[in-house]
Amino acid sequence: MTATAPASRPGTVPVDLAGPEPVLDVVIPVYNEETDLEPCIRRLHAHLAEHVSYPYRITVADNASTDATLQVAERLAREFPEVTVRHLDEKGRGRALNAVWQASDAAVLAYMDVDLSTDLAALGPLVAPLLSGHSDLAIGSRLARGARVVRGPKREFISRCYNLILRSTLAAKFSDAQCGFKAIRADVARELLPHVEDTGWFFDTELLVLAQRAGLRIHEVPVDWVDDPDSSVNIVRTATEDLKGIARVTKATFTGEIPISRLREQLGRQPIGVDAPGVPPRLVTQLVRFAAIGVSSTLAYLVLFLLLRTVVGAQPANFAALLVTAIGNTALNRRLTFGIRGRAGAGRHQFEGLLVFGLGLALTSGALALLHVSTTPGLVLELTVLVLANLTATVLRFLLLRGWVFNPRRQATAPEEY
Numbered sequence: 001m002t003a004t005a006p007a008s009r010p011g012t013v014p015v016d017l018a019g020p021e022p023v024l025d026v027v028i029p030v031y032n033e034e035t036d037l038e039p040c041i042r043r044l045h046a047h048l049a050e051h052v053s054y055p056y057r058i059t060v061a062d063n064a065s066t067d068a069t070l071q072v073a074e075r076l077a078r079e080f081p082e083v084t085v086r087h088l089d090e091k092g093r094g095r096a097l098n099a100v101w102q103a104s105d106a107a108v109l110a111y112m113d114v115d116l117s118t119d120l121a122a123l124g125p126l127v128a129p130l131l132s133g134h135s136d137l138a139i140g141s142r143l144a145r146g147a148r149v150v151r152g153p154k155r156e157f158i159s160r161c162y163n164l165i166l167r168s169t170l171a172a173k174f175s176d177a178q179c180g181f182k183a184i185r186a187d188v189a190r191e192l193l194p195h196v197e198d199t200g201w202f203f204d205t206e207l208l209v210l211a212q213r214a215g216l217r218i219h220e221v222p223v224d225w226v227d228d229p230d231s232s233v234n235i236v237r238t239a240t241e242d243l244k245g246i247a248r249v250t251k252a253t254f255t256g257e258i259p260i261s262r263l264r265e266q267l268g269r270q271p272i273g274v275d276a277p278g279v280p281p282r283l284v285t286q287l288v289r290f291a292a293i294g295v296s297s298t299l300a301y302l303v304l305f306l307l308l309r310t311v312v313g314a315q316p317a318n319f320a321a322l323l324v325t326a327i328g329n330t331a332l333n334r335r336l337t338f339g340i341r342g343r344a345g346a347g348r349h350q351f352e353g354l355l356v357f358g359l360g361l362a363l364t365s366g367a368l369a370l371l372h373v374s375t376t377p378g379l380v381l382e383l384t385v386l387v388l389a390n391l392t393a394t395v396l397r398f399l400l401l402r403g404w405v406f407n408p409r410r411q412a413t414a415p416e417e418y
Contacts (some may be wrong), residue, residue: 009268094203
């Protein structure tokens with residue numbers, strides 16, 4: 001049985017390249033860039049004119065420049081029909097991108113920094129998966145395999161530390177949040193942008209985190225990137241604002257302020273609900289099911305241990321209770337946690353499950369023996385030690401069951417029975 005996604009969901013329909021409206025809108029956000037703006041626009045316009053066959057637009061987003069940037073932009077707009085200018089009275093790269101993107105009539109929205117540190121050869125690969133409907137967002141990455149980067153050790157260190165922070169605090173899966181070279185489908189942007197609060201440099205990161213959590217597909221393009229030594233970015237201030245943004249998004253995640261479930265529903269990006277034989281559930285689902293089975297097994301183990309302890313003693317009771325619950329635990333995890341049906345391989349799974357049981361027995365018996373050597377424990381202390389030892393054994397059991405006993409790669413080649 002397969003799951004069929006709605007054909008009308010945003011971001012999945014190929015873009016019509018023959019229509020009168022611009023297919024691609026490349027935004028250049030600028031603040032006091034009167035020197036760099038003209039060579040940037042000329043170079044970008046020449047590249048698009050040579051390599052792009054569909055209608056495009058270049059939008060200069062002037063966010064409150066106090067020099068001659070706006071005048072330079074307007075002169076270029078008079079020279080090139082494909083160049084337009086949008087002036088904002090307030091500063092903020094995120095504010096400029098949000099305003100221009102939401103007002104654009106293009107199907108794909110992109111932006112790049114005015115210094116053009118990223119080689120424009122990556123623009124085609126950046127936009128292509130969005131035009132086809134394969135991906136929702138695309139980012140240039142200086143940290144992906146295949147990227148070629150020229151920059152000083154200070155910026156390299158800061159960039160890698162920032163991405164490490166994103167991975168550890170926001171569980172980011174993308175490799176480079178701050179490379180000024182990104183694109184997004186306009187139909188997807190319309191759903192996401194109203195929920196992006198940052199108006200500065202953290203705008204990129206917040207957009208990407210929101211997209212990831214909404215289940216959108218983010219395409220990464222390794223880029224050639226040369227650092228601009230004259231960049232006016234204040235690293236310390238930017239880093240401080242980014243850390244504040246991380247804290248805000250983390251809080252919003254825990255409080256439910258970010259409507260992830262609603263966005264997933266609007267965008268049609270719920271997890272694929274396919275229950276197919278031989279296809280194991282996702283890791284999170286496996287952990288939840290394994291934990292539920294583990295709790296049930298532990299309770300059954302404790303009941304059996306208490307019933308047998310007064311009859312045969314602590315060690316034999318521990319062995320018997322573990323053996324019975326281990327057989328049931330393996331059978332339940334085989335079916336419910338790892339999605340394996342039928343009798344094929346059941347004997348091998350139980351045999352290997354008993355080997356895993358042996359490790360658990362060694363842990364619990366060893367802990368029990370050490371306890372009795374050290375002191376004369378009461379029933380409460382004895383049960384506490386056994387529960388702790390069982391928790392350790394449970395973690396080990398999950399790792400071995402997932403990586404060895406029920407590893408999908410072994411199922412296709414392993415014999416059915418021992």
